[in-house]
Every structure is written in structure tokens, then in C-alpha cells.
Amino acid sequence: MGYLSSCNAESAISTCDSYNLTKKSLSKSQNKQFQIRNFCFVDLEAATKGFSENNFLGKGSHGSVYRAALDGGGLIAAVKRTTAHCSPERNNGGAQCAIASPAENEIETLSRVRSPRLVNLLGFGSDPVDGRKLIVVEYMPNGSLYDLLHKNDTRPPGLARRVRIAVQVAKAVHHLHSSNPPVIHRDIKSSNVLFDGKWNARLGDFGLALRGHVEDVKVQCTPPAGTLGYLDPCYLAPSDLSAKSDVFSFGILLLEIFSGRNAIDLKYSPPSVVDWAAPLIRSGDYGEIFDPNIDTSSDESAVRMLAVLAARCVKSTAEKRPAMAEVVQCLIAASKRITSQVWNSFGRVRQRVRVTPPPLIQYEPLVECTETVKLKTFMGSSRRTRKVSGATSVPLKNKSNGPNEINVGRSNSIGCVDDIKSAPLDLSLCCKRGGTGVSVKGMMSRSKSTGELGEMHKRYGGIVLQMIRNPNVRELESSKLLVKFSLI
Numbered sequence: 001m002g003y004l005s006s007c008n009a010e011s012a013i014s015t016c017d018s019y020n021l022t023k024k025s026l027s028k029s030q031n032k033q034f035q036i037r038n039f040c041f042v043d044l045e046a047a048t049k050g051f052s053e054n055n056f057l058g059k060g061s062h063g064s065v066y067r068a069a070l071d072g073g074g075l076i077a078a079v080k081r082t083t084a085h086c087s088p089e090r091n092n093g094g095a096q097c098a099i100a101s102p103a104e105n106e107i108e109t110l111s112r113v114r115s116p117r118l119v120n121l122l123g124f125g126s127d128p129v130d131g132r133k134l135i136v137v138e139y140m141p142n143g144s145l146y147d148l149l150h151k152n153d154t155r156p157p158g159l160a161r162r163v164r165i166a167v168q169v170a171k172a173v174h175h176l177h178s179s180n181p182p183v184i185h186r187d188i189k190s191s192n193v194l195f196d197g198k199w200n201a202r203l204g205d206f207g208l209a210l211r212g213h214v215e216d217v218k219v220q221c222t223p224p225a226g227t228l229g230y231l232d233p234c235y236l237a238p239s240d241l242s243a244k245s246d247v248f249s250f251g252i253l254l255l256e257i258f259s260g261r262n263a264i265d266l267k268y269s270p271p272s273v274v275d276w277a278a279p280l281i282r283s284g285d286y287g288e289i290f291d292p293n294i295d296t297s298s299d300e301s302a303v304r305m306l307a308v309l310a311a312r313c314v315k316s317t318a319e320k321r322p323a324m325a326e327v328v329q330c331l332i333a334a335s336k337r338i339t340s341q342v343w344n345s346f347g348r349v350r351q352r353v354r355v356t357p358p359p360l361i362q363y364e365p366l367v368e369c370t371e372t373v374k375l376k377t378f379m380g381s382s383r384r385t386r387k388v389s390g391a392t393s394v395p396l397k398n399k400s401n402g403p404n405e406i407n408v409g410r411s412n413s414i415g416c417v418d419d420i421k422s423a424p425l426d427l428s429l430c431c432k433r434g435g436t437g438v439s440v441k442g443m444m445s446r447s448k449s450t451g452e453l454g455e456m457h458k459r460y461g462g463i464v465l466q467m468i469r470n471p472n473v474r475e476l477e478s479s480k481l482l483v484k485f486s487l488i
């Protein structure tokens with residue numbers, strides 16, 4: 001425990017992550033060294049008025065948390081008074097591993113990572129009588145995400161706000177995973193997401209976090225842990241741990257945020273949110289997984305995108321889950337669509353005002369194509385029955401019209417093709433996320449398409465960059481629509 005051996009009472013310790021400090025991309029403020037303080041117990045006792053009831057914020061499995069007014073009231077902090085105070089030695093096939101207590105682990109980990117998305121460490125102390133650790137972290141005055149979602153004393157948050165929270169938590173997890181060595185939180189859940197004074201979501205509680213590479217002895221010696229309902233089913237032994245375990249827990253959190261249901265709620269059958277939501281998403285009933293208190297009707301494409309993302313995060317095969325970088329990107333894209341819909345509904349966007357397309361979502365073609373892809377879509381059923389048959393995939397049939405031509409057959413369950421707005425979704429079917437530098441220019445045979453340009457930009461966030469009339473293509477039968485997309 002580097003931090004423990006290197007500090008004396010009243011001292012302040014500068015900590016830094018040598019890797020992060022060399023990263024050019026970090027801002028000046030992130031580059032600044034921060035001081036972890038070693039607080040005197042008497043100061044913490046005084047700041048919490050003797051750990052009084054009035055200052056009590058809540059109790060977790062590793063201790064109680066109190067509001068503290070430090071530095072003569074100039075610094076408001078939260079002090080976690082922990083219950084465990086030993087570092088048991090474990091034997092792992094002959095190798096001795098010191099397993100830190102959750103408090104020691106939290107101090108050790110948080111002294112190495114720092115971000116405005118996290119509940120950051122300010123310092124620590126210890127009880128002189130029994131040696132129990134006290135952890136001093138930033139005070140979060142606006143409660144937890146759990147309270148916001150499940151306590152009925154406030155109006156349920158709308159879709160835009162829920163997605164904004166999801167973006168902030170995803171960024172926090174991504175920050176941890178991209179640290180060197182990476183940090184795996186292992187306890188992502190709504191009660192560990194707290195709101196700061198500006199109502200920004202911050203990820204806290206690093207009692208179970210593991211900092212290190214999967215092959216490190218410390219990681220190999222640490223038994224699986226987490227919270228029931230959020231725990232990755234693939235994580236059964238220390239060697240199973242990967243960042244994808246956090247992705248699973250984050251997926252459960254997404255479902256909780258969208259639906260307003262607890263990760264496990266015995267009031268429902270099935271009680272597990274994932275067992276309930278996954279079949280709905282698979283059958284294309286995306287809207288069904290959203291809290292009935294929120295209006296999702298105007299945001300169909302974003303709703304679909306969010307539901308599919310959550311389903312991918314909770315896939316039972318860890319390798320099939322997206323990395324947090326992709327999760328962040330996808331949530332930001334959904335958030336932008338929702339925001340633009342909100343603006344539309346207020347009537348602030350006029351048709352004549354040029355709409356700036358949102359930044360490109362980067363795709364890479366699934367099919368080998370370098371020049372032009374012809375995408376033919378066929379009339380399916382009526383608009384009323386529009387539904388996508390699978391959470392992530394729709395049959396894509398290559399009928400070999402030419403080297404770069406693809407026929408996309410639309411089944412009844414997919415819906416109506418003469419709804420031009422749904423056409424770009426088909427394009428996304430022949431693209432795989434995660435690639436770089438592919439942008440798409442589209443030409444539609446319908447004059448209607450020009451009028452849809454602004455809408456396309458807003459709804460599909462860069463998939464369709466340009467929709468222009470193609471004078472060479474004659475009007476097709478009303479039941480068919482030919483769409484040409486050039487990959488540039």
C-alpha cells in the first residue's frame with residue numbers, strides 16, 4: 001500500500017499517474033498534480049460533529065457516510081467511516097497475495113485516477129482506537145441515481161435527461177478503462193452514481209475496483225465480486241475478469257435508467273430487468289422497455305438505438321459486448337437525436353434554416369465495397385406494422401446484382417419502404433460499427449427525398465450526408481424504392 005507507508009499525520013501527498021501525465025491529450029487541469037490529504041481523526045470527528053445523526057448521509061455494505069465541514073467550513077466533504085480494517089493474506093496456489101480491505105483498495109485506486117466524472121478522493125484518516133480507515137471524498141449534494149429513479153418523491157426524469165446521465169456514467173467508466181493500468185470498477189450500479197451540485201452524474205464507491213492488467217497477480221488473486229443483479233454471468237473466476245464485466249453491469253444500469261425498474265425487482269415476473277427486457281428488444285418492441293412515464297413517441301430512431309445498445313452490453317458472451325468507447329459514442333449520437341427532436345417540437349428549427357448535421361458516426365462496410373453500393377429495398381407491410389424483427393440484425397441478402405450491389409429484402413416485420421425516413425436504417429445494416437473514415441453520400445430516386453434532407457441529418461446522425469435528386473433514375477413503382485449510396 002504505497003499511500004499508507006508514505007504518509008504521516010497532517011501530511012499531504014501528491015499523487016499522479018505517470019502514464020496519464022505523459023499523455024499529451026490531457027488538459028492542463030487534469031495534468032495538475034492533486035493532493036491527497038492525510039486527515040487527523042479529531043478533525044474528521046469535529047467536521048462531522050462526532051459522526052452525528054444530523055450529518056449521516058447513508059449506510060453501505062462497507063460503512064457509514066457522513067457530511068463533513070472541513071477547513072473551518074470552507075471544504076464540504078463526505079467521510080466514509082468503514083467497518084473492515086484488515087488486509088487478509090490469501091493463498092493462491094502457493095502465491096501469497098495481500099487482499100486489500102475495500103477501504104484500502106478505494107484509497108489506493110482513487111489516489112491514482114481522477115476525473116470530473118468520478119467522486120474524487122480528497123484524503124483519508126484512521127481511527128486511532130481500532131485502526132479503521134476513513135475515506136474523505138467530494139460531497140455529492142443531490143443524492144444518487146437510485147434515488148432519482150426509484151424514489152417517487154420527484155417527477156420522473158425525461159428521456160433526454162436519462163440519456164445525458166447515461167452518457168456521463170459511460171464517460172466515467174471509459175475513463176477508468178482507458179487508464180494505464182486500466183481500472184475495472186466491478187460495482188457499477190445506480191446507488192454508486194451520485195449527483196454533484198450541478199446535477200452531473202459521478203461514479204463513486206471504488207471499494208471493489210481493481211487497478212491492473214488481467215494477468216497481474218493482484219487481479220488473478222482477487223475473487224469475483226459485485227452486486228447481484230448487475231454481476232456479469234461470465235465472471236465466475238478471477239481469470240474471467242475483463243473490462244467487459246463492467247460493460248455488462250453498465251448495460252443493466254442502462255436498462256434500469258430507461259425502464260425505471262430495479263435491476264432485480266420481485267414485484268415483476270421475471271424479476272431480473274435483463275430477463276424481462278432482452279426478449280422485448282429481440283422482438284423489436286423497443287419502446288416497451290422504456291418507463292411508461294416518459295414520452296418516447298417522437299424519438300423512434302433514438303429509442304431503437306438505445307435499446308439495441310443496452311441489449312449488446314448485456315450479451316451473454318463477453319467478447320460480443322461493445323467496448324466503452326463505442327458505448328459513449330453511441331449514447332452521444334442518441335442524445336443528439338433526442339435533443340434535435342426536442343428543438344423540433346418547440347418549433348424553433350425552421351425549414352429554411354440550414355441544419356448542421358451531427359458529427360459522423362463512423363462505420364466500416366461489412367461488405368466488400370469501395371465504390372458504389374446499390375441498395376434496393378422492397379415494399380413490406382403497412383406503416384402501422386413497422387417493427388424490426390431482431391435486436392441487431394435484419395436479413396441482408398446479396399443477390400449478386402453486380403460487384404457492389406446489394407438487395408435488401410424487407411420482410412413484413414421490417415415495415416414500409418415508402419417511408420423514406422426509414423431507408424437510412426437499412427444502410428446501417430450493411431455497416432459495422434467501429435471502423436474509421438467511412439462516410440456515405442446518398443442519392444434517392446424520389447423527389448420527396450430532397451425535402452427530407454434536414455430530417456435525415458437529424459435522425460440518422462451522419463449516415464446520410466447528402467440526399468440529392470438523381471435525374472437519371474426514373475420514378476419507380478410506388479411500391480419500390482431504389483437508393484444508391486456511394487461510400488466516399
Ligand SMILES: Nc1ncnc2c1ncn2[C@@H]1O[C@H](COP(=O)(O)OP(=O)(O)OP(=O)(O)O)[C@@H](O)[C@H]1O
Pocket residue numbers: 057058059060061062063064065078080119137138139140141143144187191192194204205
Ligand atoms: N460522496 C458522497 N456524497 C454524498 N452522499 C454520499 C457520498 N458517498 C456516499 N453517499 C451516500 O451514502 C450512502 C452509502 O454509500 P456507500 O457508497 O457506502 O454505499 P452504497 O453504494 O449505497 O452501498 P454498497 O456499499 O452496498 O455498495 C448512499 O446512500 C450514498 O447516497
